[in-house]
Amino acid sequence: MFKGSMPALITPFQNGELDLHTLKKLVEWHISEGSHGLVPVGTTGESPTLTHEEHETVIATVVKAVAGRIPVVAGAGSNNTTEAMRLVQFAADAGADAALVVTPYYNKPTQRGLIAHFTALHDCADIPIIIYNIPGRSVVDMTPETMAELAKLPRIVGVKDATGDLARVCDQRLVCGSDFIQLSGEDATAHGFNAQGGTGCISVTANVAPGLLSKMQTACLEGDFATALEIQDKLMPLHKAIFTEPGLVGAKYAMSRLGLCGDEVRLPLTELTDETKVLLDSGLKHAGLL
Numbered sequence: 001m002f003k004g005s006m007p008a009l010i011t012p013f014q015n016g017e018l019d020l021h022t023l024k025k026l027v028e029w030h031i032s033e034g035s036h037g038l039v040p041v042g043t044t045g046e047s048p049t050l051t052h053e054e055h056e057t058v059i060a061t062v063v064k065a066v067a068g069r070i071p072v073v074a075g076a077g078s079n080n081t082t083e084a085m086r087l088v089q090f091a092a093d094a095g096a097d098a099a100l101v102v103t104p105y106y107n108k109p110t111q112r113g114l115i116a117h118f119t120a121l122h123d124c125a126d127i128p129i130i131i132y133n134i135p136g137r138s139v140v141d142m143t144p145e146t147m148a149e150l151a152k153l154p155r156i157v158g159v160k161d162a163t164g165d166l167a168r169v170c171d172q173r174l175v176c177g178s179d180f181i182q183l184s185g186e187d188a189t190a191h192g193f194n195a196q197g198g199t200g201c202i203s204v205t206a207n208v209a210p211g212l213l214s215k216m217q218t219a220c221l222e223g224d225f226a227t228a229l230e231i232q233d234k235l236m237p238l239h240k241a242i243f244t245e246p247g248l249v250g251a252k253y254a255m256s257r258l259g260l261c262g263d264e265v266r267l268p269l270t271e272l273t274d275e276t277k278v279l280l281d282s283g284l285k286h287a288g289l290l
Contacts, residue, residue, distance in 0.1 A: 004036030034214035077102030238283035
């Protein structure tokens, strides 16, 4: 169920408030462009600056708009286990197909603490959980051995891996098994990730170029890595430009250039510099989108 190109949805704002009308339009656009799933209120959805009510509203809105046509993986992470349990339970109650749970940031738990945290989340609701391992942001790295322990639990079904370490995919296949779902969390290495055994990407760039990313991921799933590489070459300047500053800011600017939504973000994030805007425009042109 969880494979292919799954945009890590931005959360559109208008005058500081949720723009639910645009959010629903984006859901329809992503489905028409061939996205294989949607991931609302992850970090790319500005979850750190959403209120709990806004967080829940976005998930409920996306689940209702999707109406079962593609999977919805709801962001449900927190460095507070009790809060994360509440978010996981809400994702289950709202009808999401899975919950995406980041390793606890700032606390820097031990591997034993990670096992305890994810076990509590597993036990609190009847919904599949995808671990989000992103040591660059959370400052803790879940080892393959720890992941293997968690993979024994029936509802811990996979990982969004943003380590950028392609050897990690093979290591995790060995200890977690080939059925454990491995999704890339880094656009620039997603092609290689799939060649190592991954089955898709929870993607920031797919907010901007869902059709191209869907075609690339489909080609990988079909074993046509040559075609996938051609698409990756078209997208690489866009990947790099989007992540010149925080990725969601780059994605929103690029989407605004395509007339999809505004580029408004919440503090402490700010508008892109003019230099980065030039890079984004160039990346959009290289990909044939502008």
